[in-house]
Amino acid sequence: QQPDPPRIDADAWFDGVDLRELAARYPTPFYAYSANAIRTRIRGLQQALAGLNYAICYAVKANSNLAVLQLMAAEGVGADIVSSGELWRSLHAGIPAQRIVFSGVGKTEQEMAEALAAGIQRFNVESADELEALERLASSLHVTAHAAVRINPDVDALTHAKISTGKAENKFGVSIAEARRWFARAGSMHHVKLDGLHVHIGSQMLSVAPIREALARVAAFWRELEAAGHALNSIDVGGGLGVRYRYGHDEPVTPEAYASAIRDHLGAFKGRILLEPGRYLVGEAGVLLTRVVRIKQGDTHRFVVLDAAMNDLLRPSLYDAWHDIVPLVPRPGPSQACDIVGPVCETGDTFARGRMLPPLEAGDLVMIRTSGAYGSSMSSTYNSRPLVAELLLDEGRHAIVRRRQTFEDMIAGEQPARWETV
Ligand code: LLP
Numbered sequence: 001q002q003p004d005p006p007r008i009d010a011d012a013w014f015d016g017v018d019l020r021e022l023a024a025r026y027p028t029p030f031y032a033y034s035a036n037a038i039r040t041r042i043r044g045l046q047q048a049l050a051g052l053n054y055a056i057c058y059a060v061k062a063n064s065n066l067a068v069l070q071l072m073a074a075e076g077v078g079a080d081i082v083s084s085g086e087l088w089r090s091l092h093a094g095i096p097a098q099r100i101v102f103s104g105v106g107k108t109e110q111e112m113a114e115a116l117a118a119g120i121q122r123f124n125v126e127s128a129d130e131l132e133a134l135e136r137l138a139s140s141l142h143v144t145a146h147a148a149v150r151i152n153p154d155v156d157a158l159t160h161a162k163i164s165t166g167k168a169e170n171k172f173g174v175s176i177a178e179a180r181r182w183f184a185r186a187g188s189m190h191h192v193k194l195d196g197l198h199v200h201i202g203s204q205m206l207s208v209a210p211i212r213e214a215l216a217r218v219a220a221f222w223r224e225l226e227a228a229g230h231a232l233n234s235i236d237v238g239g240g241l242g243v244r245y246r247y248g249h250d251e252p253v254t255p256e257a258y259a260s261a262i263r264d265h266l267g268a269f270k271g272r273i274l275l276e277p278g279r280y281l282v283g284e285a286g287v288l289l290t291r292v293v294r295i296k297q298g299d300t301h302r303f304v305v306l307d308a309a310m311n312d313l314l315r316p317s318l319y320d321a322w323h324d325i326v327p328l329v330p331r332p333g334p335s336q337a338c339d340i341v342g343p344v345c346e347t348g349d350t351f352a353r354g355r356m357l358p359p360l361e362a363g364d365l366v367m368i369r370t371s372g373a374y375g376s377s378m379s380s381t382y383n384s385r386p387l388v389a390e391l392l393l394d395e396g397r398h399a400i401v402r403r404r405q406t407f408e409d410m411i412a413g414e415q416p417a418r419w420e421t422v
Pocket of ligand 1 (some may be wrong): 059062080103104163200202203204238240241276277279280315373
């Protein structure tokens with residue numbers, strides 16, 4: 001049973017707030033996030049994991065709004081970061097450095113130095129070159145870095161190719177054979193303590209089988225390392241839990257099934273189990289509210305043109321991702337197949353093709369569901385469309401947690417050319 005976020009019922013109430021009233025007050029498009037939906041997810045996961053020695057490090061990339069990070073901090077959740085910018089945001093939001101882990105194949109030396117100086121918990125290291133750089137930097141800063149090897153277990157996550165990360169041909173992690181060599185010469189590093197394993201095979205996984213498969217491989221390697229005398233401090237199981245994009249159709253892995261996979265494979269592990277969920281905590285907690293600009297009846301297709309576009313929510317364009325699209329004030333009448341598009345000058349600016357929707361007219365309010373993860377965090381100002389506002393809802397109250405960009409905000413930093421020579 002999924003811990004259900006507060007439902008968006010037929011009357012369009014979300015976390016005690018009437019979305020229609022909200023849209024009457026603030027111009028669309030904007031994102032609305034339910035604080036209670038996020039808390040429900042955190043607590044559901046915590047409950048399922050009870051008894052294990054674990055820590056949740058929220059994958060900041062899913063939704064990096066400061067207020068969302070502050071909510072994580074208040075719940076005792078740490079952060080999984082992939083850049084200096086995410087480090088800065090997380091610290092700024094009050095997430096202690098000791099609860100922060102750093103992932104990614106392209107950490108620059110500058111970024112690693114900043115994270116070392118901040119005193120983060122550990123680095124998830126993805127290449128021999130990165131490991132050497134970390135040793136060098138930690139030595140020059142006179143600190144000890146804790147590191148985990150990101151294992152690429154060569155497991156198919158059974159998800160979209162663009163968000164699959166655990167196959168040998170993907171850029172992520174290293175093979176168990178390579179990791180074995182790293183541990184064999186770990187003693188020669190004086191400033192990196194190689195004492196962890198990390199695995200993340202992909203995102204939006206709707207089946208527990210690949211998760212079990214990856215955990216089994218990592219667990220076998222942990223036992224092998226332990227037998228060889230290498231003490232491990234942590235095993236990081238990554239993120240990847242899927243959510244419902246198509247309500248009534250998608251059946252994500254429950255926190256209980258996920259926790260029992262972890263227990264089955266890592267229950268005997270004495271160190272700490274780290275988790276890096278992103279989408280699972282925030283995805284269903286967010287909606288994008290948008291209005292119909294106009295209906296355009298083409299020769300072959302009926303287009304519903306929204307005031308939101310691919311720059312606001314990229315997932316449908318980039319991954320052909322399905323998002324439920326729901327009119328908030330449905331009109332009576334038969335449903336019709338529509339292409340739901342944005343105003344941006346690209347054919348790819350399409351939220352759905354041939355979607356059956358009840359009659360819609362210009363000005364009608366529509367919500368695009370499950371937009372809390374990889375929505376605003378992947379948005380841009382393409383077509384010079386300022387970034388939209390983000391609102392946090394909490395039991396009948398709402399707060400603007402990001403105001404809509406002004407045109408001045410949008411061009412901040414741009415300036416006329418003042419020529420120089422190097
Ligand atoms: N840990 C690592 C090392 C990751 O690379 C990711 C996501 C996560 C944790 C969190 O995964 P999650 O629990 O959110 O599935 N933009 C894509 C998703 C990209 C995911 C990238 N890595 C989308 O909109 O579907």
